Amino acid sequence: MIPLIVIFIYLLVIAYIGSVAYKQSKNSTEDFFLAGRTIGSFVFFLSLFATNMTAFAILGSSGAAYKQGIGIFGMMAASSAFVIPFTIFFIGTRLWALGKKFGHMTQVQYFRDRWECSGIGTAIFVLSVIMLVPYLIISIKGGGIVLEEISIAKGTTNPLIPFWLGCLIVAVVVTVNVFFGGMRGVVWVNVFQTILFLLFGAVAVIVISNNLPGGLSATINQMVTDTRTGSLLSRERMPAELFGSYFLIPLSSIMFPHMAIMCLSARKMSAFKQTVIAYPIAIMAIWLPCVFLGVVGAQLIPGVQNSDTILLKLLSEYAPVWLAGLLGAGIISAVMGSDCHQVLALSTMFTKDIYEYYGGEKSKSVPFARVFIIVLTIIAYLIALVSPTSIFELAVQFAFSGFAALAPVMVAALFWRRSTKWGALASTLYVAFWLLFSGYLTNISDAIAPKPPTRAAAQVRPAGQLGAPSGINPDSVTSPMASGKPAAPKKPITSVTIPGYGGMFQRTATTVTFYGYRLVVPMVVGSAILMLLVSMLTPPPSRETVEKYFPHRA
Amino acid sequence: MKVLLGLWIVAMIFLHHDLWNWTSRELVFGILPIGLAYQAFYAVLAMVTMALLVKFAWPAHLEEDIPEHPINQQEGGH
Numbered sequence: 001m002i003p004l005i006v007i008f009i010y011l012l013v014i015a016y017i018g019s020v021a022y023k024q025s026k027n028s029t030e031d032f033f034l035a036g037r038t039i040g041s042f043v044f045f046l047s048l049f050a051t052n053m054t055a056f057a058i059l060g061s062s063g064a065a066y067k068q069g070i071g072i073f074g075m076m077a078a079s080s081a082f083v084i085p086f087t088i089f090f091i092g093t094r095l096w097a098l099g100k101k102f103g104h105m106t107q108v109q110y111f112r113d114r115w116e117c118s119g120i121g122t123a124i125f126v127l128s129v130i131m132l133v134p135y136l137i138i139s140i141k142g143g144g145i146v147l148e149e150i151s152i153a154k155g156t157t158n159p160l161i162p163f164w165l166g167c168l169i170v171a172v173v174v175t176v177n178v179f180f181g182g183m184r185g186v187v188w189v190n191v192f193q194t195i196l197f198l199l200f201g202a203v204a205v206i207v208i209s210n211n212l213p214g215g216l217s218a219t220i221n222q223m224v225t226d227t228r229t230g231s232l233l234s235r236e237r238m239p240a241e242l243f244g245s246y247f248l249i250p251l252s253s254i255m256f257p258h259m260a261i262m263c264l265s266a267r268k269m270s271a272f273k274q275t276v277i278a279y280p281i282a283i284m285a286i287w288l289p290c291v292f293l294g295v296v297g298a299q300l301i302p303g304v305q306n307s308d309t310i311l312l313k314l315l316s317e318y319a320p321v322w323l324a325g326l327l328g329a330g331i332i333s334a335v336m337g338s339d340c341h342q343v344l345a346l347s348t349m350f351t352k353d354i355y356e357y358y359g360g361e362k363s364k365s366v367p368f369a370r371v372f373i374i375v376l377t378i379i380a381y382l383i384a385l386v387s388p389t390s391i392f393e394l395a396v397q398f399a400f401s402g403f404a405a406l407a408p409v410m411v412a413a414l415f416w417r418r419s420t421k422w423g424a425l426a427s428t429l430y431v432a433f434w435l436l437f438s439g440y441l442t443n444i445s446d447a448i449a450p451k452p453p454t455r456a457a458a459q460v461r462p463a464g465q466l467g468a469p470s471g472i473n474p475d476s477v478t479s480p481m482a483s484g485k486p487a488a489p490k491k492p493i494t495s496v497t498i499p500g501y502g503g504m505f506q507r508t509a510t511t512v513t514f515y516g517y518r519l520v521v522p523m524v525v526g527s528a529i530l531m532l533l534v535s536m537l538t539p540p541p542s543r544e545t546v547e548k549y550f551p552h553r554a
Numbered sequence: 555m556k557v558l559l560g561l562w563i564v565a566m567i568f569l570h571h572d573l574w575n576w577t578s579r580e581l582v583f584g585i586l587p588i589g590l591a592y593q594a595f596y597a598v599l600a601m602v603t604m605a606l607l608v609k610f611a612w613p614a615h616l617e618e619d620i621p622e623h624p625i626n627q628q629e630g631g632h
Contacts, residue, residue: 082597276607
């Protein structure tokens with residue numbers, strides 16, 4: 001009960017901050033969607049960071065580390081710590097400058113103007129929305145799961161807040177915050193949220209360590225020689241191809257509409273300076289403790305069915321109840337910070353790229369955006385309740401690759417005078433094709449996918465016998481850990497070739513790979529090549545437009 | 555300087571792939587697995603790289619190109 005009280009106090013604080021922002025707002029689209037492009041450096045960094053962080057950074061990272069070990073940090077966090085600020089430096093600053101100069105509020109507005117195109121801009125809009133909506137739905141589901149898990153009292157199994165109510169609470173708070181406060185409300189709340197979840201990891205490590213007999217050091221040292229969990233301390237379970245090809249995934253970050261739109265809201269370009277420098281450390285501050293605790297969790301609490309709950313289980317086991325509530329609020333912050341930006345971005349895109357572009361009255365844009373926010377969150381909430389999570393997890397997985405593969409389009413628009421709308425269209429269609437093809441390959445290979453260990457196997461493991469976590473992802477398994485028996489290691493099948501494609505595609509338990517690499521590799525490379533070739537073969541935009549975007553400097 | 559920065563950025567791509575730590579379970583300071591410690595150090599290097607980019611390759615011209623009162627600024631609705 002105490003964790004719930006803490007979380008509800010937190011939600012009240014969020015609502016209060018949103019209401020203060022509402023009082024300061026002006027009724028213009030630039031103010032509603034971009035806070036009048038007046039966000040200062042400190043708030044800009046915290047808000048941009050919150051935009052990109054989801055519950056995955058806390059719960060998913062520890063859950064993945066529980067199954068796959070410390071390699072998760074290098075694969076997902078360290079690569080992001082370099083690539084994301086790098087793209088913000090080169091792409092974000094330019095988007096900001098062009099937005100300030102020409103008034104763009106969305107990526108599609110920029111593309112339409114830069115390449116003198118209408119329909120192609122709409123095609124990019126459609127693809128972006130299709131890739132972003134599942135992300136929003138999975139975020140709402142994530143919030144529901146967290147509230148449900150946190151509200152289970154010790155020694156019981158029934159949550160005080162069932163899943164449907166948890167999703168509803170998250171959806172309502174997000175809607176109220178975005179509806180009234182617009183971008184200003186969202187970024188102010190982000191300041192509070194980001195500070196909370198940045199502190200989360202360090203506090204969790206300190207508290208859990210203090211409550212462990214011998215501390216974390218003793219547990220880790222015990223793992224080094226442990227035949228079952230020792231491999232989690234290295235990347236023995238992680239194929240180098242998958243680790244390496246993940247480096248391209250963070251290219252998606254700047255292409256997510258909510259990130260690009262957030263870049264337009266800074267008051268001055270200097271706001272980007274502190275942001276890109278602080279970004280790597282902020283990522284490390286969240287991911288390092290969570291991954292570390294996920295690995296330690298495999299030793300302390302083996303056999304967890306849903307590994308994404310390992311951190312919550314560690315907290316409820318080794319942290320005081322009130323602190324568990326506060327840390328739960330930190331997790332909810334990560335969920336809602338990104339959620340708010342996704343809702344606002346979709347509302348901005350529909351208002352600017354569709355409603356206004358196709359003749360809607362500008363005087364009614366803000367009311368249109370507000371109605372859209374309500375309709376969107378109601379639909380997302382209903383879908384979140386009735387649809388299986390796995391579909392959206394898959395869609396989000398594809399969306400990251402899809403947005404990463406659109407990065408060459410943005411790079412060409414910003415840096416290459418000769419790039420054309422036809423090149424952009426070719427890349428966009430290529431990405432759309434791969435998204436469909438990935439879904440098709442996943443679907444036809446479901447029957448032959450190597451199976452993760454069974455639930456039963458984990459349940460029969462004798463108490464106190466350390467074993468690999470159940471639900472282990474054979475994506476990266478190179479030693480058997482989940483049989484429940486202390487048998488000698490034997491090499492399991494981790495991937496199967498999908499017949500009919502000349503050995504090009506392999507199926508692992510969760511995904512399809514291309515010669516062992518993530519599908520993002522052929523997607524990004526192919527998209528870049530098409531952008532280049534088709535642009536060279538087609539006429540460029542008018543001289544006036546090229547001069548507008550690439551003015552000669554003395 | 556920009557050439558050196560370019561070379562450093564390429565080096566950063568390779569430095570991320572620390573194959574030499576792949577199977578090591580060695581602990582740094584008795585608590586942090588070496589693969590994790592290395593990648594944490596990599597994140598610090600990323601921060602240093604960004605600081606160098608800001609110092610030596612900041613695109614200041616972008617801000618100079620913006621007129622005081624942008625001519626195409628959209629009014630938006632009220």
